[in-house]
Amino acid sequence: MAIVETRGLTKNFKAGQAAAVKDVNLESREGEFLVLLGPSGSGKTTLLRMIAGLEEPTSGEIRIGGVVVNDMTPRERRIAMVFQSYALYPHLTVLGNIVFPLKARGIGRSEREKKADWAANLLGIRHLLDRKPRELSGGERQRVALARAIVREPSLFLLDEPLSNLDAKLRASAREELEQFQRRVATTTIYVTHDQVEAMAMGDRIAVMNFGEVRQIGTPAEVYDDPADTFVATFLGSPPMNLVEHGDVVIGFRPEHFFPVTHLAGRAAVPEDLRAGETEGPYVPLHFRISHEEYLGAERILYGDLQDSRFEAKKVISRMSSTHGARFETGSVHAFAVPEQHLKFFDRAKGTRTARVPLVPAESP
Amino acid sequence: MSALGRQRWLGPAMFLPAILYVAALIGVPFALAFLYSVGDVKVASVGYHFVGLENFRSVLQSPAFRTALRNSFVFTVSSQVLVLIGATILALALKDAFRGRGFIRFLILLPWVAPVSIGSIGWKWILDSLYSVINWVLIRFHLANEFSPPMWLGEPKLAMLSVVLVHTWHMLPFATVIILAGWTALPKDIPEAAAVDGAGFFRRLFQIEIPMMRPIMNVAVLFGVIFTFTDMTVVYILTRGGPYDTTQVLPALAFFTGVLGSDLAEGAAISIFVVPLLVVVAWLMLRTAHRAEVT
Numbered sequence: 001m002a003i004v005e006t007r008g009l010t011k012n013f014k015a016g017q018a019a020a021v022k023d024v025n026l027e028s029r030e031g032e033f034l035v036l037l038g039p040s041g042s043g044k045t046t047l048l049r050m051i052a053g054l055e056e057p058t059s060g061e062i063r064i065g066g067v068v069v070n071d072m073t074p075r076e077r078r079i080a081m082v083f084q085s086y087a088l089y090p091h092l093t094v095l096g097n098i099v100f101p102l103k104a105r106g107i108g109r110s111e112r113e114k115k116a117d118w119a120a121n122l123l124g125i126r127h128l129l130d131r132k133p134r135e136l137s138g139g140e141r142q143r144v145a146l147a148r149a150i151v152r153e154p155s156l157f158l159l160d161e162p163l164s165n166l167d168a169k170l171r172a173s174a175r176e177e178l179e180q181f182q183r184r185v186a187t188t189t190i191y192v193t194h195d196q197v198e199a200m201a202m203g204d205r206i207a208v209m210n211f212g213e214v215r216q217i218g219t220p221a222e223v224y225d226d227p228a229d230t231f232v233a234t235f236l237g238s239p240p241m242n243l244v245e246h247g248d249v250v251i252g253f254r255p256e257h258f259f260p261v262t263h264l265a266g267r268a269a270v271p272e273d274l275r276a277g278e279t280e281g282p283y284v285p286l287h288f289r290i291s292h293e294e295y296l297g298a299e300r301i302l303y304g305d306l307q308d309s310r311f312e313a314k315k316v317i318s319r320m321s322s323t324h325g326a327r328f329e330t331g332s333v334h335a336f337a338v339p340e341q342h343l344k345f346f347d348r349a350k351g352t353r354t355a356r357v358p359l360v361p362a363e364s365p
Numbered sequence: 366m367s368a369l370g371r372q373r374w375l376g377p378a379m380f381l382p383a384i385l386y387v388a389a390l391i392g393v394p395f396a397l398a399f400l401y402s403v404g405d406v407k408v409a410s411v412g413y414h415f416v417g418l419e420n421f422r423s424v425l426q427s428p429a430f431r432t433a434l435r436n437s438f439v440f441t442v443s444s445q446v447l448v449l450i451g452a453t454i455l456a457l458a459l460k461d462a463f464r465g466r467g468f469i470r471f472l473i474l475l476p477w478v479a480p481v482s483i484g485s486i487g488w489k490w491i492l493d494s495l496y497s498v499i500n501w502v503l504i505r506f507h508l509a510n511e512f513s514p515p516m517w518l519g520e521p522k523l524a525m526l527s528v529v530l531v532h533t534w535h536m537l538p539f540a541t542v543i544i545l546a547g548w549t550a551l552p553k554d555i556p557e558a559a560a561v562d563g564a565g566f567f568r569r570l571f572q573i574e575i576p577m578m579r580p581i582m583n584v585a586v587l588f589g590v591i592f593t594f595t596d597m598t599v600v601y602i603l604t605r606g607g608p609y610d611t612t613q614v615l616p617a618l619a620f621f622t623g624v625l626g627s628d629l630a631e632g633a634a635i636s637i638f639v640v641p642l643l644v645v646v647a648w649l650m651l652r653t654a655h656r657a658e659v660t
Binding site: 052053054073074075078079080081083084085087088089090091100101104105148152158 | 552554555557558559560561562563564565568572573576577579
């Protein structure tokens with residue numbers, strides 16, 4: 001039983017200034033990998049530090065395993081945290097780093113060595129035990145930090161952007177390793193990141209944060225396919241969701257759901273394998289003037305605007321597989337379409353999701 | 366002159382005053398001290414005769430010298446230990462922000478800013494046998510006998526203690542500022558990681574923060590050792606080495622023998638004894654500085 005729960009958690013660093021964390025209500029489930037995702041300054045690290053006990057909440061409650069921990073020191077909360085910089089103790093060896101939490105808990109020498117050995121084995125760093133942190137590579141430091149966190153078998157893991165100091169190639173493999181590691185030890189984990197790819201790939205659930213507030217919590221598929229507001233819609237996805245204004249609503253659709261009409265099923269000209277399943281059902285035809293194209297190898301990104309008097313803010317993006325061979329001249333207008341089921345409707349003033357509104361049929365351009 | 370030719374001369378030309386300064390005010394006296402220590406020079410004597418190691422032999426035989434040598438070490442080591450402990454506690458108290466911290470930092474820096482001689486004269490009054498405010502307070506609180514209060518500068522053990530404490534008072538700000546600077550430069554997440562790892566205040570302090578501060582503390586101690594081992598002001602003003610040479614230190618003894626006692630040669634020989642120690646300290650300092658650069 002190690003569910004973290006926050007109730008109305010708020011942090012004001014300075015009175016009169018906007019809150020760094022505003023009225024956050026979170027509940028993590030046993031053994032789950034919960035990701036706090038948001039741009040820098042969204043309060044995700046502050047929230048994590050409050051759970052760790054490194055920052056005092058201005059108001060609200062934090063419970064770990066059902067116990068209110070607001071007044072407990074980090075030591076008493078019995079959690080483990082991996083810092084963005086790893087925060088290894090530079091004057092201690094790898095072994096010294098790993099056994100430090102055990103020493104701090106007053107665990108005897110033989111027991112300490114057994115556990116350190118187990119943790120070092122689990123992370124494949126047994127050959128590094130006598131080295132100092134400065135003699136290690138970024139990836140090795142990250143493993144030592146993880147070993148130091150796991151060694152006392154905590155009830156909760158807090159990870160603060162542990163992959164951001166690694167280079168791109170290493171990050172991908174470390175991400176997978178970290179994910180498998182978490183599945184194996186099955187410890188409830190809260191993971192802070194600003195990288196949506198990490199969040200989507202690793203998270204059981206994602207809490208998307210902005211300006212200190214949690215905008216949406218859900219599985220990766222939920223937050224991506226069913227964004228609660230325009231912030232979540234544009235923060236997740238690269239390129240982000242297209243948003244066009246239409247009367248009182250903002251209509252959103254993902255670039256991958258916006259494709260040439262020739263792509264639609266039933267057209268003889270389109271090869272079978274290009275007819276995606278999502279193209280069934282009714283669709284909204286749109287005239288798309290292409291201003292430029294990016295070729296990214298596996299996919300093509302088309303930038304341009306809608307030639308349609310029904311919408312304001314018409315800049316949109318289309319994203320399709322490179323296997324789609326059609327050529328598009330810059331400046332030319334093409335017949336594109338969006339399946340109706342993939343249109344999302346947002347309140348224009350508040351940005352939150354609203355009910356679907358019928359679209360006026362298009363006049364011919 | 367061509368631009369290149371000017372460049373070639375400009376550097377050395379700007380460097381020259383510093384070299385002249387060091388040569389004239391440190392190099393020449395240093396060479397003279399060596400020369401005197403193996404000669405028979407007295408104040409107002411004419412001529413110079415080489416006498417070999419005669420002066421060193423006579424110095425080593427004198428009980429006053431041996432006491433002063435021992436005292437120099439006692440004085441330096443004990444005041445530096447106190448300075449290090451005191452500066453660490455002060456730095457710990459001053460590193461986090463609180464109201465009035467700037468003012469308190471300023472107050473703590475004052476003993477360093479004040480000239481040693483003036484500070485020592487102040488302490489001479491505070492510790493005076495008749496007018497001591499400390500004794501006045503102790504007597505009011507019935508902690509000392511009104512008719513035979515402690516003679517802070519007149520009893521051997523108390524006199525040494527007084528000299529050490531006054532010097533500690535003077536050196537404390539310097540060490541505090543160095544350690545404080547080092548502490549604020551420590552990455553904050555490491556002590557935080559230790560806190561999450563379950564370390565309490567003292568474990569964090571002694572197993573994480575102080576070990577990480579070692580290079581900085583070394584610098585503070587090495588500077589302190591140099592300033593203390595070569596200092597004669599505090600001893601000269603407070604006790605003049607007394608009572609019965611029990612607080613005499615090498616620099617003061619050299620001054621008493623060579624300048625006040627007119628025996629320049631023997632005074633020079635005494636001060637030469639300070640050199641090996643300072644060479645060792647200077648070497649350690651350079652090594653620490655080099656290490657700090659490398660890591």
